[in-house]
Each structure stands twice: as C-alpha cells, then as structure tokens.
Amino acid sequence: MARRFTPVVVVVEPETPGNVGTIARAMKNFGLSDLKLVNPPPLEPDGEAYGFAGHAREDVLPNAEEVTFEEVVSEYHTVATTAITNEDSRKHVRFPFKTPAEVRESLETVDTKTALVFGREGRGLNNDELARMDEVCSIPASDDYPVLNLGQAATVLLYELRSLTVAETQLPDVERERAEESEIERFYDNFESFVERVEHRDHKRPKTLRMMRRLVGRAHPTDREITTLTGLFRRASNRIDRFEDETRD
Template sequence: MSGDERAPATGEGAAEPTDAEASAESDDAADRQTPVVVVVEPETPGNVGTIARAMKNFGLTDLKLVDPPELREDGEAYGFAGHAREDVLPNADEVTFEEVVANYHTVGTTAITGEDDRSHERFPFKTPVELRESLKTVDAPTAIVFGREGRGLNNEELSRLDEVCSIPADDDYPVLNLGQAATVLLYEMRDLTVGETQLPDTEVTRAPEADVERFHGFFEDFLAATGQRDHVREKNALLMRRLLGRAHPTEREIHTLLGTFRKANTKLEHADHLAAKYDEPPYPREK
C-alpha cells in the first residue's frame, strides 16, 4: 500500500473463563459477522488477486470492488489469487463507495496518520491488533476498506468512514504495498475470522516429575562416571536442574534424554569393567 494508505499494523493476564463464559464467547463469535473487504479503485489486477488470496488464507470470502480494472480469468488477478480464484475472486461484487458507507461499519486503512487531534480524518487511528479487539464488540456488518496503490484513501473518503487503522512500520519507509498491507491486517484479524488453523495445539504438557527426577539421577551418574571432581559435579548437576526447570520438557523429550543417558552410562560402566579386568588405566580423571 502506498501514498496515503498505510495498511493497518500491531499490544495477558486474565483469569481462565468458566465453561459458561467460554460458551457465551463461542456463541458471540458464531453470531459475529465476518467483515467484508473493500478495495477502492485498485489499479493493478495482481493486487486484487493477492488480496483475494489473503482473504482465503484468513477466513474471509466477501470481496467488494469500487471501480476495479478488468479481471480476466487468464490474467494477473486470477494468477495471483491461488485457490481464491475458485470462489473469492469470481464472486467479488462491484459496488460504489456510497453503498459501502451506507451499509457497513467501516474501517479505512492509511499509511499516513495524523500526529495529534488536529488531523480529524486520520486521528485517532488503531493498529490492527487494537482494531481486532475493538471489532469484537461491534455487532454490525463491517467493511475493511483499502485504497488505491498510488495514493490510498483520500481525506474526504476517510472522513466518511467510521474508524481508521494503520500498520506501524519503520518511520523511514512506512508505506506498504497494497497486497502486503491487506495480508498483514487480515492476519492480525484472524481471531475474528478463522475457527481453526492448520497448526496443532501449542499447549505443552510437562513430563511427569518422577521421570524428570529419574533423568537427574542418570545425569548425576554420568557426571560421576566422567571423573569430574565433586564440586564440579555438584555445580553441573544444579545447572542441569535449573535448565530443565526453565525448559519444561515434554514426556517425549524427557524419555529421549533418559534413553540417551542410560546408554551412555552403560557404556561407561562397561569401559570401567574392561579397564579393571585387563589392568588398564581407568578413564582419565581430573586432578
């Protein structure tokens, strides 16, 4: 996004919700309408295709275009749209800016913002994360409005929209390409639009403490077998305990470590046995 349009950009500690509260939140999410995406006078079919693809990635399906270029099925838009060429792009509606303003709670996107309240069109503005939290309370059809590649949404257009959103970027070059800006914003909005992602549950279940303590026992045996002095072994054993305490190893991880150190200790014991049997020097010890 460039010119006047910075696409929108990016802020724990509450108690766990009860089952009733979680159910209510789920019902609210189900009732909440997914935003539509509006692009005002896009100049490049490829950017329209990129936005359609980002919509498909993040659970949005309703694309509306104000005075768009021709979108041929053998052209850039369909080439850039990925699987969105199957539904989002061919089902896009052509609308007027007036229709969008009249029928939706609107959020305009801009790269250039007001630094204080003297610029009423561009201040105050929200980042994408702030916008996501704000829209959780909006029970109305909502439209995310993007402007032109070259100059974005102008002040007159922004003045007719309900909210303004901007992506924080480096002050030396804050202007994003239109397709990039849409992708960043829709990604940050995903909690409102995506029920499940391809990523597995990231909650980590710590290994049972009995297994963790078994590992520490194996590790102390290993340190003893390597011939370290007592105070060094004690220090290293403590460091390992602190390390695992911070890491919260999973059951699979701790079992892997248990197997590794079990084999290492067995080999070291066998080496000591052979050294004693054949009257060879033992494993070198620290002096």
C-alpha cells in the same frame, strides 16, 4: 456463544489486477470470502489477478461484487486503512487511528456489519473518503519507509484479525450489538443539522462532523444509545428553530 466474525473487504479503485488477486488470496487464508470492488480494472480469468489469487480463484475472486463507495458507507461500519497519519488530536481525518491489533480488540466484542476498506495503490484513500470512514487503521512500520504495498497491508490486517475470522477459533461472547448503520447515519444527519445552527464558522463544521464520526465509530453505540442521541440533537435543533422564530416575531 462463540461467533465467527465475517467482515467484507472493499478495495477502492484498485489499479493493478495482481493486487486484487493478492488480497483475495489473503482473504482465503484467513477465512473471508466477501470481496467488493469500487471501479476495479478488468479481471480476466487468464490474467494477473487470477494468477496471484491461488485457491481464491475458485470462489473469492469469481464472486467479487462491484459496488459504489456510497453503498459501502451507508451499509457498513467502515474501518479504513492508511499508511501515514501525520495528524494529532487537532485534526480528525486520519486521527485518531488504531493499529491492526487495536482494531481486533475493538471489534471482538461487538456484533456489526463491518467493511475493511483499502484504497488505491499509489494514493490510498483521499481525505474526503477518509472523512466518511468510522475508524482508521494504520500499520506501524519504519519511519524510513512506512508505506506498505496494498496487498501487504491487507495481508497484515487480515492476519491480525484471524482470531475472529477463522471458524475454529473460540471467540469471546458478544457483549452487545451495535446499532444499524442506517440509524447511525440518521444520527449523523441530525447532528449535522444541529451543528449548522450553533456553529456559525463554516470552516469549523467539517472538523466537528469528522470528530463526531470518529468518536461514534470507536464507541460502537447500541440501538438505544444512538436513538437517544438522535432524539436529543433533533429536539435541540427544533428548540433553536422555535427560539429564532419567536425572536424574529
């Protein structure tokens, strides 16, 4: 059965109303309407945002919802955008990353609530925010000047996803459904508890947790898969606790 993919678009602390309008216009171009803003500037009806929004001033921009970063992380499978990665497999804040085309391929056969997350104009998403994202997208560009304007970056990614978001397009059958975000977050909590018991080097723990989040983010686990993994790490943690208690006795 064909479906229409309708991710939400999230902009974290945008500084320029015009860029919010540009993103709203790109959303309208490519079949999306749910815009969420974290700490946005004032968006006046006669201001720059509405001037840049085109026909999106009629529905997308007026219905934009102000949310918190925590709400986005807890409710959605998150795809963050970043201009420069500068990392390899030894680090997991901005690596591994996908191109927009690879993001489309990743999302076209799963059914999940997804948020496409864009950062600030000048600084983008910081490392702490990126560490909490499930997937990272980077747009290939010239090494001489790889940094895209915020509105441009959003337009490029939404254009690449158009085969999923435009209603008339026939899409592949959904092969499986991704587990609920709340269940995946519960898995991360159990995995973190496990890591705290087996990894005594404090500086290693954040990297391990980020690596697991990236791995699960790419895998799109089903309910059964994530429930099995959660139970496995919870039982392992409980056994470690019992062993330590017996050792102390």
